[in-house]
Amino acid sequence: MSLTALAGSVVAADSSFPPTPSTFWQPLVVFGEVQLFGQQMTIALTRPMVVLALTMVAIGVWLHLSTRKVAVVPSKGQWVTEQAHGFIREGVARDMIGSKDFLPYVPFLFSVFIVILFNNWAGIIPMINLPTFGRVGMAAGLTLIVYVLYHAIGFKRHGFLGYFKFMVPPGLPVVMVPIVFLLELMTFFITRPLTLALRLFGNMFAGHMLVLVLTLGAWQMFQTGGIYSVLAFPAWIASLGVFVFEMLIQAIQAYVFVLLSASYIGAAVADEH
Known part of the structure; x- marks a missing residue:
């Protein structure tokens, strides 16, 4: 192959x-x-399975090497790891879940963030060029983990019936309660997981296709000869710009996914709707 x-x-x-x-x-x-x-x-x-396995090995090696000799004055590797962890801890978990309940969920959110980030960046690494979450099954599998987690937290926090009661804000007129309950039920159990998975998948798939169209299109123009060979070079330059832009989008999508995951967990542990 x-x-x-x-x-x-x-x-x-x-x-x-x-x-x-x-x-x-x-x-x-x-x-x-x-x-x-x-x-x-x-x-x-499949290829996404291989890329996922490779990125998990890379993540394990990075975390091991950067934390095996933890010091008060950090090395460069330890500093990078601490900055990434601190960003998720303070900028995502504490803000979205609250200072009272956020701490137990930091390891999970940090893990989700770096797994998505590494797998997204695999889409711009030469000879790999495959964002794992550009396959809808991969995005759906990760979303399922978040989905089960925040519902389990909600049921544990509020009880089975209390969790459903929690979906309706207090003080609503009686005639509005069934309508709001149905909307919230769809949001909690259908809309959230669908949008979480499809947002990640759609952005990674679209970016991958755009890069392929530019690079393969430029190569086809170059092989055609004549004026097309000259026009191939601006297309290649444009593809480099898209690579840089795609790298930024891939990082943003990792952040958005973990931010929404933290917000769903935060909503599940909240005392009131």
């Missing part, structure tokens, strides 16, 4: 247009198929 394919190129194995599901489904190893909920499911090792 070529490095381009391993990097997650969306160029189809055939030249058919428009793209088909096979354009995006290019497993590295297929182990077999099983029946699940009446559907035929393929068990396979």
Whole structure:
């Protein structure tokens, strides 16, 4: 398998247009198929799985090397780790959850942030060029963890019936209670997880496609020859600008995801709606 394919190129194995599901489904190893909920499911090792595993190893090595010799006067690696941790602790967890309840959730939020950040930045690393969360299944899996967590916190904090009662702000007119309850029920159980997953997936997928269009389009123009070869160079320069811009967007999306996750946890532990 070529490095381009391993990097997650969306160029189809055939030249058919428009793209088909096979354009995006290019497993590295297929182990077999099983029946699940009446559907035929393929068990396979995919490129996003490999990239996720590599980034987890990179995160583990970084955290180990930067914290194995903790000192009052930090090394450069320790300083970077402390700054990232302090940013999530003070700028996200404390602000969104509150100074009373935030501390137990800092490790989780910090872990979510660096996992998303490393996997998003994998989309601009040469020879990889694959943002893991540009695959909707990956974004949905991470969202499911947050979804289960903040509901579990809410049920534990308020009790089963109390959690549903908590969704309705006090002081509403009686006729408004059913309407508000249904809206809040949809927000807590449907809208929040959908928007959290699709926002991350959509931004990573769109940015990846934009980079591919510019770089592969420029290469095609260069191979065409003539005036197109000259025009290919401005396209490549533009792609470099998009790379820098995409790096910023990838960091922002990691921040937005963890910020919203902290706000949902904060809402679950709050004493009042």
